[in-house]
Every structure is written in structure tokens, then in C-alpha cells.
Amino acid sequence: MAPAATIHASDISSIKAFAESNDDAPIPSTYYSITEPRDDVAHELAASLPVIDLSLLNSEDLQLHSKAVQQLGKACQEWGFFMITNHGISEELMEDVMNKSHEFHNLPIEEKKEFVDKGPLAPIRYGTSFNPQAETVHYWRDYLKVITHPQFDFPHKPLGYKELAFEYSHKIRAVARNLLQGISESLGLEPDAIIESTGFDSGLQIFAVNLYPPCPQPDLALGMPPHSDHGLLTLLTQNGVGGLQVKHQGKWVKVDPLPKCLLVNIADQLEAVSNGRYKSVLHRAVLDNRDTRISVVLVNGPALDKDIGPAQSLLEKEKPLFKSMKYEDYFTLHQKSRPPQKSGLESMDGVRL
Numbered sequence: 001m002a003p004a005a006t007i008h009a010s011d012i013s014s015i016k017a018f019a020e021s022n023d024d025a026p027i028p029s030t031y032y033s034i035t036e037p038r039d040d041v042a043h044e045l046a047a048s049l050p051v052i053d054l055s056l057l058n059s060e061d062l063q064l065h066s067k068a069v070q071q072l073g074k075a076c077q078e079w080g081f082f083m084i085t086n087h088g089i090s091e092e093l094m095e096d097v098m099n100k101s102h103e104f105h106n107l108p109i110e111e112k113k114e115f116v117d118k119g120p121l122a123p124i125r126y127g128t129s130f131n132p133q134a135e136t137v138h139y140w141r142d143y144l145k146v147i148t149h150p151q152f153d154f155p156h157k158p159l160g161y162k163e164l165a166f167e168y169s170h171k172i173r174a175v176a177r178n179l180l181q182g183i184s185e186s187l188g189l190e191p192d193a194i195i196e197s198t199g200f201d202s203g204l205q206i207f208a209v210n211l212y213p214p215c216p217q218p219d220l221a222l223g224m225p226p227h228s229d230h231g232l233l234t235l236l237t238q239n240g241v242g243g244l245q246v247k248h249q250g251k252w253v254k255v256d257p258l259p260k261c262l263l264v265n266i267a268d269q270l271e272a273v274s275n276g277r278y279k280s281v282l283h284r285a286v287l288d289n290r291d292t293r294i295s296v297v298l299v300n301g302p303a304l305d306k307d308i309g310p311a312q313s314l315l316e317k318e319k320p321l322f323k324s325m326k327y328e329d330y331f332t333l334h335q336k337s338r339p340p341q342k343s344g345l346e347s348m349d350g351v352r353l
């Protein structure tokens with residue numbers, strides 16, 4: 001297929017609308033983003049992705065609890081990524097959120113225009129690609145990003161979406177808080193140490209919904225470039241269409257979620273707090289040529305006004321690897337920068353000491 005004329009993401013307000021009106025036409029060359037061969041995926045590692053049973057982490061049996069803490073620490077250290085089962089969020093709520101999220105993206109483009117992305121701290125942002133203002137290559141996804149904590153805001157359409165999102169974002173914050181307690185313990189800290197030092201209870205939460213329409217040339221483009229997330233913990237679910245890959249030991253590993261599980265990745269602020277012990281994992285989204293993929297992604301971060309750096313008690317025995325930085329400054333820089341090939345902390349000038 002010959003490439004379509006050069007089209008910039010700034011000329012496309014929705015890749016979903018573009019894909020639907022262009023059928024199987026070749027994709028614009030500005031979306032060519034595969035820089036590594038597609039066969040770099042380590043299929044043999046997919047079965048080793050760690051699974052954490054949250055009910056064991058919360059067990060009153062001390063032996064079961066400490067075994068789960070140990071497994072959690074190992075997953076954070078070796079992978080920066082894991083799945084959680086028995087998290088207590090009902091399958092029905094997860095499905096309802098997924099269906100309403102799809103309905104949102106199915107609204108006519110005119111109805112979504114009022115939410116057009118006006119910058120990282122705007123409460124509701126609808127847009128396309130990864131970071132159209134900074135990037136030279138574009139990505140095959142549309143997004144909705146909403147700040148759901150410390151203030152909850154949400155689109156008033158489709159009907160019922162806001163209420164579901166309120167319940168879901170609240171429950172996901174509780175799971176993230178629970179995990180942070182286990183992660184604190186796994187670092188030898190008091191269970192509430194990370195929650196307190198990061199101001200988690202008034203922390204930023206972003207509810208993001210990515211829609212990746214079928215792409216006629218999925219071997220040439222990506223839905224999301226390799227990147228790490230800016231917060232502490234990101235919790236993700238998808239609509240049954242695969243596409244998430246995480247980088248492990250230099251190779252891409254396809255994530256094949258267990259039924260009803262939540263996918264969790266360690267993000268930059270947790271790498272900083274753990275003084276580099278836990279890795280903010282690089283991940284990307286690959287595309288499908290038949291099915292629409294949707295992911296619902298909740299980023300849970302520190303309070304925006306908190307200085308975040310290595311936990312003080314870890315520094316009694318080791319040197320700091322990262323400079324402390326106000327989360328709001330980190331977040332703003334992260335949102336403005338081009339997709340890095342390294343984690344955010346590694347690619348941002350002056351953060352690593």
C-alpha cells in the first residue's frame with residue numbers, strides 16, 4: 001500500500017472518526033512509529049508476569065500477609081508490573097465503566113468538542129494521539145482524561161457515566177492505598193509511610209479512557225509509545241482486546257490479563273520514593289487491525305504540592321539517587337515532553353543524582 005498524504009495529528013481531532021471515514025486506506029506516514037522490529041516480543045515471558053492476591057495481603061494470618069508482602073516487593077523490584085486478583089471491585093462495576101467509556105467515545109465528535117484538551121491541569125480533556133503539541137510522530141488513539149481527585153469532575157454525558165466513574169475512582173483509590181501500604185512494608189517502612197510522605201489522601205487521581213480504533217497497518221503504528229507514568233501506581237483494565245506490552249529485561253512482554261483482574265504498574269514517583277529499588281516500568285500499546293481496544297486507566301499520584309524524593313528512612317543506609325521535586329512541577333514537565341524511550345525519571349534533566 002502506498003502511504004496516504006502526510007497528515008498531522010493536529011489536523012485530526014479524532015483518530016476514531018478518521019479511521020471510520022477512511023476504511024482500509026493506508027495510514028498517514030506521520031503515524032509510522034514502529035522503530036523496533038515487531039518480533040522483539042518475548043512470548044516465553046508472558047506466563048511469568050507476577051500475580052498478587054489482594055485478599056492474602058489483607059489476611060489476618062500474619063504468615064500469609066508477610067508472604068504476600070514479600071511477593072509484592074519482588075514484583076515491584078523485578079517487573080514494576082503485576083496483576084491483582086481478589087481486589088474486591090465487582091465485575092459488574094468494571095463492565096459498566098467499560099461500556100459507558102465506550103459510549104462516551106461513540107458520541108458524535110461535536111458533542112465531545114466542549115472537552116477539547118486545554119492543558120495538563122484542565123479537569124476534563126478530550127484529544128487524540130499522545131502529546132500532539134510536542135511530538136513529531138503521532139499515535140493511533142483518542143483519549144479522555146479527567147481529574148477525579150482531590151476534586152471530582154466528570155463529563156455529564158452519556159447519562160449515568162459520571163455516577164459510575166465516581167464509584168469506580170473511589171474504589172480504585174482504596175485499592176491503590178491498600179497496595180501502597182503493602183509496598184511500604186515491603187521496603188521495611190511503616191505501612192502508612194508512603195501514604196503520609198506523599199500526601200496520598202489528597203493526591204492527584206486521573207481517570208483516563210483510551211480508545212484505539214482498528215488500524216489497517218498495525219505493524220507500522222503504535223497506540224501509545226513506550227513511556228512510564230508520572231504518578232505512584234497506575235491501575236488499568238481493558239475491554240478484552242489485547243495490546244498492552246511491558247518492557248522486561250530489555251524485551252517487550254505482551255500482557256494477557258487473568259479474568260477480572262486489575263493490572264498495576266509502578267510509576268515514576270514510586271521509583272523516586274523507593275530510591276530506585278522499584279522500577280517505573282516502560283510500557284506501550286500495540287494495535288489490532290480488526291477490533292477496537294479500550295483501556296480504562298487510573299493514575300494515582302501524590303498531592304500536587306508535595307516534594308517527592310527518596311523516603312528518609314531509606315537514606316539512613318543509602319545515598320539518594322533522585323533529587324526531590326514538587327510533584328506538580330514533575331507532572332507538568334512530564335506532560336509537555338516528547339515520549340521518552342527511557343523512564344520519565346531517567347529522561348528528565350537533573351532529577352537523577
Ligand SMILES: O=C(O)CCC(=O)C(=O)O
Pocket residue numbers: 208210224229236238243244245283284285294295297
Ligand atoms: O492502553 C494501554 O494498555 C496503555 C495505556 C497507558 O499506558 C496510559 O494510558 O498511560
